[in-house]
Amino acid sequence: MRQAGILMAITSLPSPWGVGTLGGEARKFLDFLVQAGQSYWQVLPIGPTSFGDSPYQSFSTFAGNPYLIDLDDLCADGLLKPEEYQQKDWGDDPLRVDYGLLYQNRFSVLEKAVQRLRGGRPDELTLFCEREAEWLENYALFMALKGRFNGAPWSRWPDPLRRREPSALAEAARELDEAVWFWKGVQYLFFSQWSRLKQQAKEQGISIIGDLPIYVAEDSADVWAHPEQFQMDGNLHCAAVAGCPPDGFSADGQRWGNPLFDWNRMKADGYQWWIRRISFQFQLYDVVRIDHFRGFESYYAIPADAETAQTGCWMPGPGLDFFYALEGAIGKQPIIAEDLGFLTPSVYKLLDDTGFPGMKVLEFAFDSRDGSGRVYQPHNYPQNCVAYVGTHDNDTALGWLAEADPADTAFAREYLHLDKAEGENWGMMRAIWASTANCAIVQMQDLLGLGSDGRMNIPSTIGNNWRWRARAGFDSPELALRLRRQMELYERLPQGGKGETG
Numbered sequence: 491m492r493q494a495g496i497l498m499a500i501t502s503l504p505s506p507w508g509v510g511t512l513g514g515e516a517r518k519f520l521d522f523l524v525q526a527g528q529s530y531w532q533v534l535p536i537g538p539t540s541f542g543d544s545p546y547q548s549f550s551t552f553a554g555n556p557y558l559i560d561l562d563d564l565c566a567d568g569l570l571k572p573e574e575y576q577q578k579d580w581g582d583d584p585l586r587v588d589y590g591l592l593y594q595n596r597f598s599v600l601e602k603a604v605q606r607l608r609g610g611r612p613d614e615l616t617l618f619c620e621r622e623a624e625w626l627e628n629y630a631l632f633m634a635l636k637g638r639f640n641g642a643p644w645s646r647w648p649d650p651l652r653r654r655e656p657s658a659l660a661e662a663a664r665e666l667d668e669a670v671w672f673w674k675g676v677q678y679l680f681f682s683q684w685s686r687l688k689q690q691a692k693e694q695g696i697s698i699i700g701d702l703p704i705y706v707a708e709d710s711a712d713v714w715a716h717p718e719q720f721q722m723d724g725n726l727h728c729a730a731v732a733g734c735p736p737d738g739f740s741a742d743g744q745r746w747g748n749p750l751f752d753w754n755r756m757k758a759d760g761y762q763w764w765i766r767r768i769s770f771q772f773q774l775y776d777v778v779r780i781d782h783f784r785g786f787e788s789y790y791a792i793p794a795d796a797e798t799a800q801t802g803c804w805m806p807g808p809g810l811d812f813f814y815a816l817e818g819a820i821g822k823q824p825i826i827a828e829d830l831g832f833l834t835p836s837v838y839k840l841l842d843d844t845g846f847p848g849m850k851v852l853e854f855a856f857d858s859r860d861g862s863g864r865v866y867q868p869h870n871y872p873q874n875c876v877a878y879v880g881t882h883d884n885d886t887a888l889g890w891l892a893e894a895d896p897a898d899t900a901f902a903r904e905y906l907h908l909d910k911a912e913g914e915n916w917g918m919m920r921a922i923w924a925s926t927a928n929c930a931i932v933q934m935q936d937l938l939g940l941g942s943d944g945r946m947n948i949p950s951t952i953g954n955n956w957r958w959r960a961r962a963g964f965d966s967p968e969l970a971l972r973l974r975r976q977m978e979l980y981e982r983l984p985q986g987g988k989g990e991t992g
Contacts, residue, residue, distance in 0.1 A: 494923060494982040495530025495699065496523065497882065498934040499545075499946065500558055501587055504962040508580030508596075509587045512683040513560025517690060522965035524694050527977035529984045530777070531691065532699035532931055534882060534946075536684075540707060542952040543589045546781070547707045547748075549633065551767055552625040554680030556600060557592050563683060568610070569603040587957045604675030618678045624766070625711070626674060632711035634669035635662060643709035645727065652726055654715070684774065692776075695984055699826065699931075700775030702768070704782040705732050705748035713749055719756060719763050720749040730791040733799040734831060738859030743799025744950050745792055753808045761812055765819045772823055783827035783848075786812055787840045813844050826876050830854075833862075845874075847929070852879045852922055853890050856902040867905070868925040877927035879918045879936055882946040886935045887915040889942030915939050923980040930982065937973065938964060 503510025503519060510516070523531055537548030538555045545555075564570040578595045581588035607615055619626060632644065639647055650658035663670060691698055706712045708728060713720055721729045732748040756763060771778045785807055792802035817823075829841055829848035841848050855866035864870060871877060879887050891899050891914055902908070908917040915936050922930040935944035935958065947955040977983045 492982045493529040494930045495528050495532055496934055497532040497931050499534045502959050507561050508592050509557050511558050511560035512687050513563045516687055520691055520694055522970050523696050525970035526973040527983045530697050530699050535701050543956045546703045550629045550711045551706050553629050556676050559679050564603045569606045574602050575599045585959050600676055604672050607675050615678050619674050628715040629711040630670045630673040633673040634666040644714040697776035699777040701779045702771050704785045708749050721752050728794045731794050733792045734790050745799045761815045769820050777824040779826040781828045783829045784837045787837045810843050847874045847876050850875050850877045853884055856898045858898050868921050871925045871927045873926050873928050875927050876929045877922035877925050878931050883949050885942055886940050886944050887918045923976055
């Protein structure tokens with residue numbers, strides 16, 4: 491079945507209150523997807539972000555991002571008053587997220603909502619906390635302790651708390667009871683709004699593709715609560731960290747700094763930590779894209795004290811044994827394997843053995859910095875793949891055409907027969923819609939014809955990423971009709987008449 495979708499970060503939706511949320515604009519975007527004949531909305535990770543604002547470095551692999559809670563919906567639910575949030579400073583640029591202002595102003599507003607929640611609907615909150623206790627108890631205490639220690643990572647906390655001595659944890663829980671309840675309440679608000687949005691998507695025939703980073707952040711409730719699952723030394727410091735080796739895009743490689751999994755330990759208990767993690771993702775999403783899939787075949791380990799990734803080495807991952815255990819526990823699930831980067835025959839074999847669709851990125855088809863372009867050219871796509879013009883880590887289509895090597899862009903223009911009258915971005919998108927790929931996903935920025943100013947992330951940089959936001963009215967009926975016509979031409983309309991306009 492041929493399908494299509496749009497990659498659009500929730501944070502990138504318009505809103506007067508500083509960042510895109512799970513509220514009215516998200517519901518309006520679902521309407522746009524239906525009118526445009528789309529089947530999927532692909533989002534970026536929705537966990538709470540830490541230093542650098544990256545959704546791939548989260549305080550928890552289970553928790554939701556407080557910034558995504560819609561304030562207008564809280565007001566409609568009787569949990570906020572308009573003057574409690576409408577008079578705050580949320581930034582003066584509606585096209586960029588100001589994470590500093592969000593950090594300063596969002597939580598004091600959410601405190602008022604949680605207070606009213608606890609006072610008016612305590613039974614709902616209690617039931618939520620009981621249902622999610624397995625991860626929520628650790629996360630709420632973790633965040634309360636971070637507040638006590640002015641945001642310091644858990645690795646710098648007093649030793650009894652670092653090592654989770656029961657008496658120290660019990661004392662902290664008593665002393666920080668109000669803060670713990672605040673963080674529990676925030677999660678209730680998030681998941682209440684997420685559930686409503688997901689239900690509406692289901693009713694409209696839109697499936698949500700979630701994004702699961704393979705690694706978790708060192709400064710996270712996950713590592714603090716379960717250090718035995720990671721390669722940590724006796725002092726609870728990372729023995730080695732994650733990243734990827736030097737390549738044509740980066741002479742130093744990428745030092746991500748995430749803790750590495752202790753795969754032998756995980757295998758001994760049937761990968762229970764991972765099974766809980768992925769099972770939870772399928773409560774949130776209809777399809778899950780697993781980032782850095784090749785890390786299951788082999789992973790790149792960098793000495794913890796190394797400043798770059800140049801001195802790392804490859805180590806064996808769990809391989810197919812992990813996916814057998816996963817399927818045995820939760821059944822066969824719709825997973826997309828992010829199989830980009832340095833791949834070996836054994837990685838290709840693992841992908842083939844799982845049956846998961848991999849990813850094809852059109853921009854890579856013409857990039858001379860590595861030798862893998864041929865496999866990304868549309869005439870070589872298998873049906874069992876998901877095709878992209880670019881992902882959140884790549885430049886926009888027009889940005890790439892403007893910034894890439896002139897010989898590469900000349901090749902792309904010739905191969906794709908790009909036409910400025912049509913719009914070269916549309917020509918690049920048309921190539922993946924016309925391909926044999928079962929699914930084609932385009933970035934919203936490419937539909938809007940944005941240049942590099944619409945780029946979401948430049949890997950290995952911090953300070954100016956994850957900030958792009960769409961202008962109000964971006965999801966116009968005219969754009970929906972133009973996109974829908976492409977779906978008709980390339981037979982990607984949803985089956986069963988979903989997405990039809992009147």
